[in-house]
Amino acid sequence: MQLFFTDQRKVRRVGQFAGLSQAELSALFTRRPVPAGTPILLDEAMRPVEPVSSWFRSLALERKDAKTMRSYAYSVLMLLHFLRARDADLRSATETDLREFRLVRQDEAEQVVGDAAWDRDWAAIESLYRFLIRTGEVAQRPWRATPQGSGLASRIRPALRVRHMELDQYLFLRDVGFAGLAPDAELDASFRGWRPHRNRAACELALMTGMRIQEWSTLLLPELGLLDNRHPAFADIEVEACAKFGRPRSVYVAPDxxxxxxxxxxxxxxxxxxxxxxxxxxxHRDLFVVERLEADDAKVRGVFDGLKVTRTIKNMKPGLRRLAVLETGDGLDPLALFIGQGGKMLTFSAWDRIRWRAWDRLKAWSGGMEAPVVPRRCWVYHDLRHTFALRLLIFLTREALNDAAGQNLPMSTLLDHMTGNPLLVVQRRLGHAHPSTTYRYIRYLKDPMREVDAAFRQWTAAGGASYVTIARSLMNPEEAGHAPTRSLHP
Structure with missing residues (x-):
């Protein structure tokens, strides 16, 4: 069995090479549309493997994210290979088969996976069997239901891994790592980086908005009001198609x-x-050539794949954003905010290379007097989001306490709680679906390592006490300022 993923643009190019007209190609996709990124599983004769391929198509028509479909496809492909080796298939599989598949994945494979990865596998298997029951391929699920669930999912919610930066650490990362300055804020003559202003601005934007990398790296110029050499003091962005799970929210971009x-x-x-x-x-023929903007720069109208189309910017997915260029009359101007060589929007892997180059600079300068402490593992862009969340949560909590103290009220009113609750505000800013996700930040409001250091400072040699000093103090309690104690021995 071989797994493929659909790409309409490649089909169009092949069709044009074969002599099909644009109208014929459009009619082909109109009769039976297949969203881009849909998995297709083919057998040795290059025929679709059913009912799995139909399940893939149903996922695509339900507007399942292409990344999720890819993950589901590989999970189910592994299951199919496992069942085939046991002379079984999806219809004849039993709960024992699925439990043994989990055992192989987590304990016996060449590269085993943890609970989080297995839960992703199990989500795919559950989705597949729901489809099989709905279409009548099987009568019921092959596993028994329990009060706690199916019994095959780990039911272990992974702890939120929060790593945040202090101010000196952030400035060190932004100015030394990304912008190529020396730790004393002077120019570093040895710096050979590329586009330091772009990288530094991206770092600041990620921190001050709390956006995920897929959100800030795919921004378009019209969303920030930056067309026609305009430079507004601030911006409000409606994030939707590029947000996690397509969950819409408003993002404020501050003046800094x-x-x-x-x-x-x-x-x-x-x-x-x-x-x-x-x-x-x-x-040019492969790009989305925007001819004009409409509705106060909220919509774009242009030519894509030979057709006139109009798109709302907030609903444009990353793939289409990477292809959007504005026809200015003097040339093509990419609509993407952050671009690289060839005018293309930078990919995640490109930003990853930039991050590692910045980390190498931090490590090289970390031994100096001006350099702050750097962690053992490389900073990731999501650490900027965690820093935004924690700093905002601390600030709002202090503001709420000051307001309560100033009003001299025994307890806040319900309206005050609803409008000023710091956790609810941060939840809205981060775009969390459930408050419980935001609540997990509370444990990081104080640095536990600093509390440990303070609690045991007098116990360490650094505190100036030695074993001899402590022993003499215990043997002579009156000299140490303590009342005499009764001996334990008669």
Whole structure:
């Protein structure tokens, strides 16, 4: 069995090469549309493997995320190979088969997985069997239901791993790692990085908004009001298609990150766009060429795959955003905020390379007097989101306490609690679906390691006490300022 993933753009290119007209290709996709990224499982004769391929299509028509479908496809493919080796299939599989599949995945495979990875596998298996029951392929699930669930999921909710930065650590990362400065804020003559203004601005934007990397790295210029050489003081963004699970929310971009974008927009970005014109023109037919913006820059209208289309920006997925360019008359200008060589929107792997180069600089400078403490493991972009959440939660909690003390009230009113609850505010800003996700930040409001250091400072040699000093103090309690104690021995 071989697993493939659909790509309409590749089919169009092959069809055009084979001599099919644009109208014929459009009619082909209109009759039976298959969303991009839909998995297709083929057997040795290159025929779809059923009923799995039909399940894949149902997931796509339910608008399941392409990344999720890919994960589900690989999980089910492993299950199919496991069942085939036991002369079984999805219809004849038993609960014992599934339990042994879990045993192999978690204990006996060459590369075993943990509970979180297995739960993703199990989510795919449950989804598949719900489809099989709905279509009549099987009469019931092959596992027994229990009060706690199916009994095959781990039911272990992974702890939220929060790693946040102090101010000196963040400035060290932003200015030394990403911007290429020396720890004393002077220029580093040895720096050979590329586009430091862009990288520094991206770091600031990630911290000051709390957006995930898929959200801030896929931003378009119109969303920030940055077209036509405009530089507004702040911006409000409606995040939807690029948010996790497509969950909409509003994101406020403060003046500081907007100001740090200016050097990049004035100096680095025009140079990248100018050098990319030949590459953009060569890819013209594969791009979404925007001819004009409508509805106060909330919609774009242009040509995509030879067809006139209009799209709402907040509903544009990352794949389409990467292809969006504006026809200015003097050339093609990518609508993406952060672009790299060739005028393309930077991918996650490109941002990852930038992060590791920044980390190498931090490690090289970490021994100096001006450098703060760096963690053992490399910073990740999500640590900026955690830092945003914790700093905002601490600030709002202090504000709420000060308000309560100033009003001299024994308890806040219900309205005050609903409008000013710090956890609810942070939940809304981060786009968490459930308050319980935000509550897990509470344990990190205080650094436990600092509390441990303070609690045991006098116990350590660094506190100035030695074993001899402590022993003499215990043997002579009156000299140590304590009342005499009765001996334990008669």
């Amino acid at each position: 990150p907007m100001e740090l974008l200016v050097p990049y927009l004035l100096f680095e970005r025009p140079e990248i766009v100018a050098k990319a014109q030949r590459s953009l023109r060569r890819r």
